[in-house]
Amino acid sequence: MSEAIIDVKGLGKKFKAFTAVDAVSFSVQKGEIFAFLGPNGAGKTTTIRMLTTMLRPDFGSVRINGFDPVKQQHDVRASFGIVFQDFSLDNELTALENLRFHAALYHVPKKLAEERIEQLLKLVELFDKKDSFIKTYSGGMKRRLEIARGLIHHPKILFLDEPTLGLDPQTRNKMWAYIQQLNKKEKMTVFFTTHYMHEAEKYAHRIAIIDHGKIVISGTVKELRKNTRTKSLEDAFLRLTGHGMRAESSGTVDAMRAAAKSWGNR
Amino acid sequence: MSAVYVLWLRQLIRYWRTRSRIIGSLAQPLLFLVALGFGLGPIYAQAGGGNYIQFLAPGIIGMTILFTAMFSGMEVIWDRQLGFLKETLVSPSSRFSIFFGRTLGGATVALIQGVVIFLITLLFGFRPISLLSLPLVLVFMFLLAYIFTALGTALASAVEDMQAFPLIMNFIIMPVFFLSGALYPLENAPSGIKLIALFDPLSYQIDALRQLLNGVSHFGLAIDFGITLACALLVSLLGVYLFNRVEV
Numbered sequence: 001m002s003e004a005i006i007d008v009k010g011l012g013k014k015f016k017a018f019t020a021v022d023a024v025s026f027s028v029q030k031g032e033i034f035a036f037l038g039p040n041g042a043g044k045t046t047t048i049r050m051l052t053t054m055l056r057p058d059f060g061s062v063r064i065n066g067f068d069p070v071k072q073q074h075d076v077r078a079s080f081g082i083v084f085q086d087f088s089l090d091n092e093l094t095a096l097e098n099l100r101f102h103a104a105l106y107h108v109p110k111k112l113a114e115e116r117i118e119q120l121l122k123l124v125e126l127f128d129k130k131d132s133f134i135k136t137y138s139g140g141m142k143r144r145l146e147i148a149r150g151l152i153h154h155p156k157i158l159f160l161d162e163p164t165l166g167l168d169p170q171t172r173n174k175m176w177a178y179i180q181q182l183n184k185k186e187k188m189t190v191f192f193t194t195h196y197m198h199e200a201e202k203y204a205h206r207i208a209i210i211d212h213g214k215i216v217i218s219g220t221v222k223e224l225r226k227n228t229r230t231k232s233l234e235d236a237f238l239r240l241t242g243h244g245m246r247a248e249s250s251g252t253v254d255a256m257r258a259a260a261k262s263w264g265n266r
Numbered sequence: 267m268s269a270v271y272v273l274w275l276r277q278l279i280r281y282w283r284t285r286s287r288i289i290g291s292l293a294q295p296l297l298f299l300v301a302l303g304f305g306l307g308p309i310y311a312q313a314g315g316g317n318y319i320q321f322l323a324p325g326i327i328g329m330t331i332l333f334t335a336m337f338s339g340m341e342v343i344w345d346r347q348l349g350f351l352k353e354t355l356v357s358p359s360s361r362f363s364i365f366f367g368r369t370l371g372g373a374t375v376a377l378i379q380g381v382v383i384f385l386i387t388l389l390f391g392f393r394p395i396s397l398l399s400l401p402l403v404l405v406f407m408f409l410l411a412y413i414f415t416a417l418g419t420a421l422a423s424a425v426e427d428m429q430a431f432p433l434i435m436n437f438i439i440m441p442v443f444f445l446s447g448a449l450y451p452l453e454n455a456p457s458g459i460k461l462i463a464l465f466d467p468l469s470y471q472i473d474a475l476r477q478l479l480n481g482v483s484h485f486g487l488a489i490d491f492g493i494t495l496a497c498a499l500l501v502s503l504l505g506v507y508l509f510n511r512v513e514v
Contacts (some may be wrong), residue, residue: 002459049514053356053512054352054354054355054356054513055513055514056513073360074360077356077357077358078358080356082356084349084352084353085369087348088348088349088350088352088353089349089350089353090276090280090345090348090350091348092279092280092283092284093276093280097279100272101272102353102357104268104271104272105269105272105353105354105357105358105359105360106271106357106359107358107359141341185387
C-alpha cells in the first residue's frame with residue numbers, strides 16, 4: 001500500500017437541521033486519479049469545500065498531504081490546486097491578467113509561469129483571445145480558461161469540481177490527456193467530480209459514490225460493477241442512487257448572477 | 267509578483283477601467299462643497315468665522331476619501347458572489363497579504379479621488395497656507411483612506427448579503443462624517459458633540475488636514491498622528507481576524 005495523500009475519517013457538516021455530509025470516510029493514495037460521484041445535492045461540493053479549507057467541518061478528521069485543513073490551513077493550501085464548480089474569474093480583467101494574477105497568488109516563478117501560461121492557453125485554444133476581457137467570453141471559454149488556470153502551478157493534489165461541465169468532447173479529451181500526463185510525470189493526485197459516468201470509467205483509478213451525505217460504495221470500476229452486478233458504471237450508479245431526480249439548492253450564486261446581470265455585470 | 271502587489275494592482279486596473287465611476291463618485295462631495303460652501307459661507311463670515319470654503323475644503327477632501335474607501339469594501343462582496351474571492355482565499359498566499367493587498371489597493375484609489383477633489387477645491391477658491399506641508403497632507407490622506415478601506419473590507423468579509431451592505435455602510439459613514447467636525451469647527455460646538463467627536467476616528471485626520479492646510483487645529487498634530495496610527499493598526503488587526511474566519 002502506498003501512502004494516503006487524502007485521508008478522511010468520519011467527516012461531517014450540518015447546515016442547521018440538514019446534514020449535508022454525514023460521517024464520510026475514504027482515502028486517496030498518492031498519484032491516484034480518484035472520482036467522487038453522486039447525484040445533485042449528495043454532498044460532493046460540500047466535501048470538497050471542507051477538504052480545501054473553504055468550510056470548517058462540524059465533525060471528523062481530514063489529512064491533506066499530512067496536514068489538517070482546520071489547524072494547518074496554510075500548509076494544506078500550499079498542497080493543492082482547484083478548479084471550482086462555479087465561475088471564479090475576474091470579469092474586468094483580461095484572460096492573460098487572470099492567469100498572471102493566479103500565478104502570482106500561487107507563487108509560481110515568473111519565467112516558469114509565462115511558459116506554462118502560453119502552453120496552457122494554446123492547449124485550451126484561447127491564445128488568440130488572451131487579451132480579451134472575460135466579460136466578452138462565452139460560458140465554454142470561461143470554463144476552458146479556468147481549467148488552464150488550475151494547471152498553472154503544478155500542485156500535489158488537483159481538485160476538479162465538475163470541470164468538464166459544458167465542454168465539447170474535443171476540449172474534454174485534450175484536457176484529460178494533459179491531466180493524465182501531469183499525473184504520470186509529476187505524480188499529481190487528482191480528485192474530481194463529474195456527472196459523466198464514462199469520464200469516471202475512463203480516467204479514474206478508483207471511484208467513490210456519495211448519496212445523501214454518505215458514501216454508498218467505493219472501489220475500482222471493476223469492483224463497483226461486480227458488487228452491484230451491473231454492466232456499466234452508469235447502471236451501477238443508478239442502481240445505488242435510484243432513479244428519482246434530486247433537488248439541489250440553487251444557493252446564492254444563481255441569485256447573485258441574476259443581480260449581477262441587472263447591475264450590468266459591472 | 268507577490269500577492270500584496272497583485273491585489274493592489276488589480277484594484278487600480280479595475281478603477282482605471284471604470285473611469286465613468288470616478289466622475290459619478292465626485293458629484294456628491296462637489297455638491298457639498300458648492301451648496302454648503304456658498305450657501306452657508308455668508309453666515310459663517312458674519313459670525314466671524316472667516317472664509318467658509320477655506321474651512322470646509324479639508325472636510326470635503328476627507329469626506330471624499332471616507333466614502334470611496336468604505337464603499338471599496340463592497341468589492342469583497344462582489345468578489346464573493348462572482349467567485350473571485352474564493353480563488354484568492356484558497357491560494358497559498360496568506361490571508362493577511364490578501365487583506366493587506368486589497369486594502370492598499372482600495373486606499374490608493376480613495377487617495378487618488380481625494381487628490382482630485384483637492385484640486386477641484388482650489389478652483390473654488392481654496393488656498394492652502396503652505397505647500398511645504400503637502401507631503402504630510404498626502405500621508406494623512408493616505409492613512410485616512412487606509413483606515414476606512416480596511417474597515418469597509420473587514421466588515422464586507424463578515425456580511426454576505428449584498429443588499430444589506432450599503433445600509434450598514436450608511437449607518438456607519440453618516441455619523442462618522444457628520445460628527446467629525448468636517449463641516450463645522452469643534453471649538454464652539456456643544457460639549458456633547460465635542461465628546462462624540464473625540465471617539466470619531468475621522469475627526470483626527472480632518473483636524474490634521476486643517477492644521478496642515480489652514481494652520482488651525484483642535485487636537486494638535488501630534489495627537490492626530492498618534493490616534494490615526496493607532497486606528498490604522500486596530501482596523502488592520504480586525505481585518506486580518508475577520509479574513510481568517512471567512513468561509514467561501
